[in-house]
Amino acid sequence: MNQMTMKQQNVEPGKEAPLVLQMNGVSKIIKGKSIVDKLSFDIRKGEIVGLLGPNGAGKTTTIRMMTGLIRMSEGDVMIQGHSIRNDFKRAIAHIGAIIENPEFYPYMTGLDNLKQYQRMTDEVNDERINEVVQLVGLQEAMNKKVKAYSLGMRQRLGIAQALLQRPKLLILDEPTNGLDPAGIREMREYMRTIAEVEGISILISSHMLAEIEQICHRAVVIQNGKLVTVTKLGEEQEAAAQVKLTIRVDLLQSAIDIVEGTEIAQLNGMDSTRAELTVTLLDSNVPALVTALGIGGVGIYRITELKQSLEEDFLKWTGGNLIA
Numbered sequence: 632m633n634q635m636t637m638k639q640q641n642v643e644p645g646k647e648a649p650l651v652l653q654m655n656g657v658s659k660i661i662k663g664k665s666i667v668d669k670l671s672f673d674i675r676k677g678e679i680v681g682l683l684g685p686n687g688a689g690k691t692t693t694i695r696m697m698t699g700l701i702r703m704s705e706g707d708v709m710i711q712g713h714s715i716r717n718d719f720k721r722a723i724a725h726i727g728a729i730i731e732n733p734e735f736y737p738y739m740t741g742l743d744n745l746k747q748y749q750r751m752t753d754e755v756n757d758e759r760i761n762e763v764v765q766l767v768g769l770q771e772a773m774n775k776k777v778k779a780y781s782l783g784m785r786q787r788l789g790i791a792q793a794l795l796q797r798p799k800l801l802i803l804d805e806p807t808n809g810l811d812p813a814g815i816r817e818m819r820e821y822m823r824t825i826a827e828v829e830g831i832s833i834l835i836s837s838h839m840l841a842e843i844e845q846i847c848h849r850a851v852v853i854q855n856g857k858l859v860t861v862t863k864l865g866e867e868q869e870a871a872a873q874v875k876l877t878i879r880v881d882l883l884q885s886a887i888d889i890v891e892g893t894e895i896a897q898l899n900g901m902d903s904t905r906a907e908l909t910v911t912l913l914d915s916n917v918p919a920l921v922t923a924l925g926i927g928g929v930g931i932y933r934i935t936e937l938k939q940s941l942e943e944d945f946l947k948w949t950g951g952n953l954i955a
Contacts, residue, residue: 648675650709651725651799651832652697657706659692659856666692667856669706674800674832679822681843681850681864682836689856690836691730694804697834698728711799727798727831729806733789737778741769741788744777748792755795763791766828767821783814787821794825801825801833807842815839819846874914875899875937879907881930889927896920909937 652674659667667689674680684690695701697708699719708715713722735744742760749755764770767787772780780788786806793801806822807815823846825831837843843850844864852859863872880886883906890898896912912920917934924931 648677650674651676651678651711652834653709654693654697655707655709657693657696657708658704659689659696659701660704665856667696667703667853670853670856670858671706672851672858672861674834676799676832677826677830678849679826679833679835679847681847682834682853683838683840683843683850684853684859687855688853690853691804692856693853694728694730694802694834694836697802698726698730699723700730724796725799726802727793727796727800728802728804729786729789729793730802730804733785733792735777735785735788738776740774740776741780741784742773744788745792745795748795752796754797759795759797763794766794766824767791768817781814783810783817786810786814786818790821790825794829794831797829799832801831802836803833804836805838806835807837807839815842822846872914873911874917875909875911876917877907877909877933877935877937878924878931879905879933879935880924881906881932882928883908885927886924886929889923889929890920893920893923 650673654670654672656669656671657667658665658669670689670693672680682690682693692701696703697710697715699715699722703716707717708722710722711725713725715722735741736747739747742764745760745764749757749760764773767790769784769787769791772784777785777788790801790803790806803822807818810818819842822833822835826833835843835847847864849861849863851861878886883901883903886908887898887901890896890908890910895916896910899909899911901908910920921931921934
């Protein structure tokens, strides 16, 4: 599955997916100090959202308020239209979460651990256990004792358990922490599958900016408990954003004349020794510029996007504090 190929489920073209989570002016005040300060953002069905911020930004406190582990001082969190503050039982029923490390009985098999959870609720049957096991790719490990599981397998078993009750929102705190590159890639693919196949929204708190950039539709950045920005990522960002391109051509002056004679692109610079020009334009206007250059008899050898990474944006948003 390629990056960002998933689409939100059951949504008519041109319509936004329904809201799953709404943070409405949420604050946490301890001894007169605002740990989280009037924080507001939302998550829609089937969307993967990253929660980013430097150490001490309030990420863990935010997640704990979402899940009712600590009481919020102001505001409210709505899950599927139910208030965490005033209708906790119905709101929390729509959340699956792994905060810190998932814990299991190590002397029991993976299947027995899931069945232990099944005994605590009337809403989970054997068919659902089989579904989530297949979803996270643990079919071959269900009869092994958990103490023999790798860290990545335990993380996937934790996600399987969190999915048993068909939550609308899955909250993961550092889901790739401690995993090797292969485990990180596996986790990324399973999270995409969960969002695409089950239509579940996912909130990921992570310090791994490259991973957030690869998997998430949007990133919510907070600092000192306050919202800094909400930004689109991947294809969703590119469709509406301006892009900066370097274009290598055979006829540099002709290419410059064409760019300066069109209203769809702005010339930023040129390198005559490399026969390259740099332009800025809307992503949606790139085909029109390429067509104009072709009609003008300009041969194009290479087009390269000059793109800032999420890491560079994060440094800009947080004033240089990369410790997330």
